Amino acid sequence: MPAASALRKFATSFSDEPMGPLSSEVQQLGEFLHVPVGEIAKFHSSEKPLIVFVASGAVKLTAQVGLDREQIIAFGFREEMIALSENSRVPYELQALTACKIVGCSLAELAKTLTKDEYCAERLITQLLSALEDSRERLVLLGRMTAQERVASFLLDLTERIAAIKNGIAVIELPMSRREIADTVGLTIETVSRQLSQLREHGILQTNGRSELVILDLDQLRRLASRSK
Amino acid sequence: MPAASALRKFATSFSDEPMGPLSSEVQQLGEFLHVPVGEIAKFHSSEKPLIVFVASGAVKLTAQVGLDREQIIAFGFREEMIALSENSRVPYELQALTACKIVGCSLAELAKTLTKDEYCAERLITQLLSALEDSRERLVLLGRMTAQERVASFLLDLTERIAAIKNGIAVIELPMSRREIADTVGLTIETVSRQLSQLREHGILQTNGRSELVILDLDQLRRLASRSK
DNA sequence: TTCGTTCATTGATCTCGATCAATTGAATTT
DNA sequence: AAATTCAATTGATCGAGATCAATGAACGAA
Numbered sequence: 346m347p348a349a350s351a352l353r354k355f356a357t358s359f360s361d362e363p364m365g366p367l368s369s370e371v372q373q374l375g376e377f378l379h380v381p382v383g384e385i386a387k388f389h390s391s392e393k394p395l396i397v398f399v400a401s402g403a404v405k406l407t408a409q410v411g412l413d414r415e416q417i418i419a420f421g422f423r424e425e426m427i428a429l430s431e432n433s434r435v436p437y438e439l440q441a442l443t444a445c446k447i448v449g450c451s452l453a454e455l456a457k458t459l460t461k462d463e464y465c466a467e468r469l470i471t472q473l474l475s476a477l478e479d480s481r482e483r484l485v486l487l488g489r490m491t492a493q494e495r496v497a498s499f500l501l502d503l504t505e506r507i508a509a510i511k512n513g514i515a516v517i518e519l520p521m522s523r524r525e526i527a528d529t530v531g532l533t534i535e536t537v538s539r540q541l542s543q544l545r546e547h548g549i550l551q552t553n554g555r556s557e558l559v560i561l562d563l564d565q566l567r568r569l570a571s572r573s574k
Numbered sequence: 575m576p577a578a579s580a581l582r583k584f585a586t587s588f589s590d591e592p593m594g595p596l597s598s599e600v601q602q603l604g605e606f607l608h609v610p611v612g613e614i615a616k617f618h619s620s621e622k623p624l625i626v627f628v629a630s631g632a633v634k635l636t637a638q639v640g641l642d643r644e645q646i647i648a649f650g651f652r653e654e655m656i657a658l659s660e661n662s663r664v665p666y667e668l669q670a671l672t673a674c675k676i677v678g679c680s681l682a683e684l685a686k687t688l689t690k691d692e693y694c695a696e697r698l699i700t701q702l703l704s705a706l707e708d709s710r711e712r713l714v715l716l717g718r719m720t721a722q723e724r725v726a727s728f729l730l731d732l733t734e735r736i737a738a739i740k741n742g743i744a745v746i747e748l749p750m751s752r753r754e755i756a757d758t759v760g761l762t763i764e765t766v767s768r769q770l771s772q773l774r775e776h777g778i779l780q781t782n783g784r785s786e787l788v789i790l791d792l793d794q795l796r797r798l799a800s801r802s803k
Numbered sequence: 804t805t806c807g808t809t810c811a812t813t814g815a816t817c818t819c820g821a822t823c824a825a826t827t828g829a830a831t832t833t
Numbered sequence: 834a835a836a837t838t839c840a841a842t843t844g845a846t847c848g849a850g851a852t853c854a855a856t857g858a859a860c861g862a863a
């Protein structure tokens with residue numbers, strides 16, 4: 346299939362399994378890394394990786410602001426891809442939330458396969474568009490949402506990505522701390538905690554220990570996430 | 575030149591004139607639109623545009639939140655490209671800040687040229703990466719910066735993009751209102767105004783009428799933009 | 804030029820979320 | 834099981850920025 350028609354087909358149907366193929370390319374071409382909990386991923390290739398596939402575990406992509414402020418740009422959970430963007434003023438870091446296996450692949454490495462597999466470019470474009478979309482959605486959250494809306498939106502996102510659904514009830518095993526939630530949604534630990542307590546009081550969720558979170562009322566949570574003032 | 579080696583070359587040198595080529599493709603393939611001040615750009619092609627080139631004038635890309643809240647995702651000034659991302663919960667709009675001429679090009683339309691011009695995919699990737707980078711940098715601004723840092727950062731960005739530099743002094747002709755500045759940096763009109771007044775009092779800038787802004791002390795402004803607490 | 808409208812600035816006050824400060828609780832070590 | 838440690842929760846207070854309100858300045862229309 347020629348690249349043009351493949352791309353044309355792709356352009357009209359965005360949703361059918363867009364991640365699989367590129368992730369297999371990345372896994373074949375990229376540099377494999379096992380990162381222990383809390384460590385920062387350091388790739389040894391000469392080319393900076395553009396796309397990272399998280400084979401197992403979870404990572405966070407952060408921007409360091411000043412000396413003590415941190416903004417989490419994105420999470421990468423099991424089987425997800427995460428796009429890096431290393432030509433910026435801000436220093437970014439890819440850090441392991443849990444012990445994880447990741448594969449990083451640079452654009453130069455991917456380019457080698459572009460002529461063999463016409464779908465490769467499309468998959469890359471899809472990945473970048475998806476990363477762009479995620480980032481822009483979070484601009485809305487950080488720019489114009491209340492604390493309640495932020496936390497509710499964050500939990501809904503997690504529900505879609507890592508929850509285990511058992512008869513209509515979502516169970517989330519949180520791979521991140523309260524601080525990391527706070528640094529994602531632009532709040533403080535205390536405010537996140539208070540919001541969670543409030544959700545607990547309203548019977549919307551339940552917590553078991555620090556990291557297990559059971560969403561009891563998804564509809565209510567959705568309502569809170571998009572509540573217009 | 576085969577696509578792979580072109581891409582490989584591209585991957586190692588990001589900065590050399592990455593916009594030009596794609597913008598010419600977009601202009602040839604895309605749908606041309608003249609949009610009056612304040613109007614929302616409506617393309618008639620069946621395919622939603624992915625990339626928009628702003629030939630003249632200025633546009634804003636906004637996300638509508640609830641009924642009365644708006645978050646500005648990005649600006650597109652003269653000669654700039656702006657990436658759209660239309661598969662989201664949030665409704666986006668591309669609106670003219672001034673009367674402008676724009677060209678919108680869908681991925682499907684671009685794909686037709688991909689086989690003829692190997693650089694096309696690279697340029698597209700560059701554009702998307704640049705959009706991603708912009709968006710992520712703004713996450714830091716919205717998530718972890720003070721009002722002063724936000725306004726200073728915003729003005730620096732404008733300086734780099736649309737200022738006329740006359741013997742070391744930058745003159746900016748603002749194409750947006752105070753409300754639009756506020757909706758970009760996640761503040762209110764009043765706070766933006768107060769921050770501008772403060773910068774004026776400190777002799778860092780000067781205003782003439784509503785829309786002319788003269789930056790007198792760029793170094794000082796830079797200091798304020800990245801000041802760690 | 805003057806009028807009228809809209810936008811920007813400035814002032815007064817309020818509020819949400821930040822900060823400071825204990826306390827509680829969970830997980831790990833011994 | 835007890836001790837240690839660090840994270841999460843809860844309470845009390847503070848403050849940056851929002852909201853409410855009034856004034857002033859710019860710009861378009863007649």
